[in-house]
Amino acid sequence: MATCSSCGAEILWVTMFPSGKAMPLDHKAEKRIRVLSVEGEALEGRMVDAHTSHFATCPDAAAHRRRT
Numbered sequence: 001m002a003t004c005s006s007c008g009a010e011i012l013w014v015t016m017f018p019s020g021k022a023m024p025l026d027h028k029a030e031k032r033i034r035v036l037s038v039e040g041e042a043l044e045g046r047m048v049d050a051h052t053s054h055f056a057t058c059p060d061a062a063a064h065r066r067r068t
């Protein structure tokens with residue numbers, strides 16, 4: 001399990017599409033509903049596991065920005 005080098009929180013590294021950039025996410029996922037719009041039909045909701053960018057939640061986020 002990866003941890004944030006700034007605050008020690010458990011994080012998950014993913015490769016963002018389509019930029020290909022590595023992005024740290026909070027490890028804990030929450031259930032969210034993703035809405036897909038199908039042309040000419042009612043909106044369709046799908047349950048997904050959503051993660052938050054660790055940049056948004058890290059108490060030491062400024063350190064991340066300094067490094068990049």
Ligand SMILES: [Zn+2]
Pocket residue numbers: 004005006007008009054058059060
């Ligand atoms: Zn952190």
